[in-house]
Amino acid sequence: MVSIKKIVLDILKPHQPNVLEFSQAIAEVGSDYQVHLVVLGVDENTETIQLEVQGSSIDFDSIQTAINNLGGSLHSIDEAEVHSEIESD
């Protein structure tokens, strides 16, 4: 079984919701997600952020849906850490 343990995303988002609300909403997608958000640049209406999510098994599609729901636009996946694990019965 292959699990995503860490992803680093480059995102363009509106100023609202703010970075705290944005990272909280992403963290709520999973039960054990650790979110680290860095603002890379601020424009008149938008800001570019780097979002790092760590967890035991990250659901990328749900994270992408949450980003879109919050008005963000995913620009690139800058880093990924994926582990393959032997399934035990």
Next chain:
Amino acid sequence: MSILSQVRFLLNITRSNDIARRYFFVNGFDGALTMLGLIIGFVVSLPAELSVIINVCMGAAIALCMSGLSSAYISEYAERRHALRKLEQAMVHDLKESAHGEATRWVPLLIALVNGLAPLVISLLILLPLWLAQAGIPLPISPLFVAIIVALILIFFLGVFIGRIAEISWVASGVQTMLVAIITVTLIYLSAND
């Protein structure tokens, strides 16, 4: 997410909390002062049937409610659409399905409800003594005077509400709005004597 937290979230991302609060005060004050003016008008006029007074006041209250609902909805929807288009241009991305798109559809409705219901609810509270009197419930003084007292108390509390937001003395703010009401009453009395 519960409906209440969803509403709070949508108001927050559009920064509409302040607008809703402002509308509540402005139109609530409008409703209270209009009812006060109408009742004072009846006090200084020839005696009228209680049912006539209630009908006239209800007519004004419903008109204020409808005016508040429609004007706020039309203006807020236009403002929100404009803000969404501006944001979509900046994002180079369609935001109709995002929280911002949802806010564009719902926030004007929420603000319109605040703007429309504030004068209606306040007017109904002021008219309550008149209904009680009509229902045969005895009041210590004339129902018109009880309604005037209720109106003045509500106007004072609207002042207190705005004073707490401004973080100034709530007493001073309440007295300030009461002063406006007293000036209004005086002007009506003076115009009636002319």
